[in-house]
Amino acid sequence: KNEVEQSPQNLTAQEGEFITINCSYSVGISALHWLQQHPGGGIVSLFMLSSGKKKHGRLIATINIQEKHSSLHITASHPRDSAVYICAVSRGSNYKLTFGKGTLLTVNP
Amino acid sequence: SQTIHQWPATLVQPVGSPLSLECTVEGTSNPNLYWYRQAAGRGLQLLFYSVGIGQISSEVPQNLSASRPQDRQFILSSKKLLLSDSGFYLCALIRGGTDTQYFGPGTRLTVL
Numbered sequence: 001k002n003e004v005e006q007s008p009q010n011l012t013a014q015e016g017e018f019i020t021i022n023c024s025y026s027v028g029i030s031a032l033h034w035l036q037q038h039p040g041g042g043i044v045s046l047f048m049l050s051s052g053k054k055k056h057g058r059l060i061a062t063i064n065i066q067e068k069h070s071s072l073h074i075t076a077s078h079p080r081d082s083a084v085y086i087c088a089v090s091r092g093s094n095y096k097l098t099f100g101k102g103t104l105l106t107v108n109p
Numbered sequence: 110s111q112t113i114h115q116w117p118a119t120l121v122q123p124v125g126s127p128l129s130l131e132c133t134v135e136g137t138s139n140p141n142l143y144w145y146r147q148a149a150g151r152g153l154q155l156l157f158y159s160v161g162i163g164q165i166s167s168e169v170p171q172n173l174s175a176s177r178p179q180d181r182q183f184i185l186s187s188k189k190l191l192l193s194d195s196g197f198y199l200c201a202l203i204r205g206g207t208d209t210q211y212f213g214p215g216t217r218l219t220v221l
Contacts, residue, residue, distance in 0.1 A: 035171040041147075041197050050219050066217070074163040086153065094158060095141060095203050097210060 003027050006087050006100035013107050019074040021103045023087030026068065030090050033097065034061050034072050037084040046072070048084075077107045111136040115200050121219045128173075128187040130201030137180065140202040142183040143210070144175055148196040156214050159183060170210035195220045 005024045013019055023032070047054050047061040049070070054061050058077075063070040064093040074081055087100040112135040121126060122128060144156040155168045157175035165175050172191060176184045183200055200213040 033210070035212075040215065041199075041213075041215045045209050048209050088153075090208060094157055094160065095164070095208055095210070096143070097153075097159060098120065098155075099146075099153040103158065 002100070003098050004087055004089055004100040006085075006103050008103060009101070010104045011106070013077050013105070015078060015107055015109050016078050017107075019077050019081075019105065019107075021072045021085050021087075021105070022101055023070045023072070024068060024086075025070075025089050027089065027091065027098075030092065030095075032063050032070050033071075033088040033090065034090060036088040037102065039083070039087060043086070073103075079107045079109050081105060082107050111140070111202060111204065111211055112152050113200055113202060113211060115198075115213040115216050117216060118214065119217045119219075122190050122220055124192055125189050128185070128190050128194070128218070130185040130198055130214055130218075132183040132185075133181055134202055135155060137181075137202065137204050139180060140204055141176065143201040143203075144183065145199045146196045147199065153199070157185070158218060159176075174199075190220045192220050193217065 003026050007022045028054050031050045033048050035043050036046050037043045049063050058075045060073040084102040084103045084104050088097040114133045116131045142157045142201050145153045147153045159165050159177040173187050198216045199212045
């Protein structure tokens, strides 16, 4: 069993829909990261959180430490949100990341 | 702000040939540096990380090696490439005092 599990693996939505991507992990962590990988391969860090909730524009990330679960929400989705969203956890002082396999999101106009 | 350069952007190499991928960093000093690989159909995997010049930790046994000859330079090498070395290689950094990783643009390696 992978240490970081994401669901769904693929997600197709219509423009404007509310989207949720889930991440569960099985180890103790110092922080959880949500990353966005564009079709060309570049990766951008969206959020890093160790408790509670963070919001940036239309993106919201939440984490429940007791349940070892995090969600990434996108409100009013847009075709430009189409990308692979990756959940990762960091542990220890060297901040090494362990990654989920990613969720491919396609938002259709 | 920091900038990560990776060279080359794409590379096609025959099996058994050597490899050298370069990552250089601007805008920060003494960062932690990381090499990740994303193989086709698989998630990202940490290969090596470095907390300082000459300090390399390997995460996965393989035919790759890494070196950090300067504070802002991180090199991934192989003496003989395997087909399984094909993938997308990403260099990343963490600045001191933070936990956010910044990723370079990546190198797409195809071994034929």
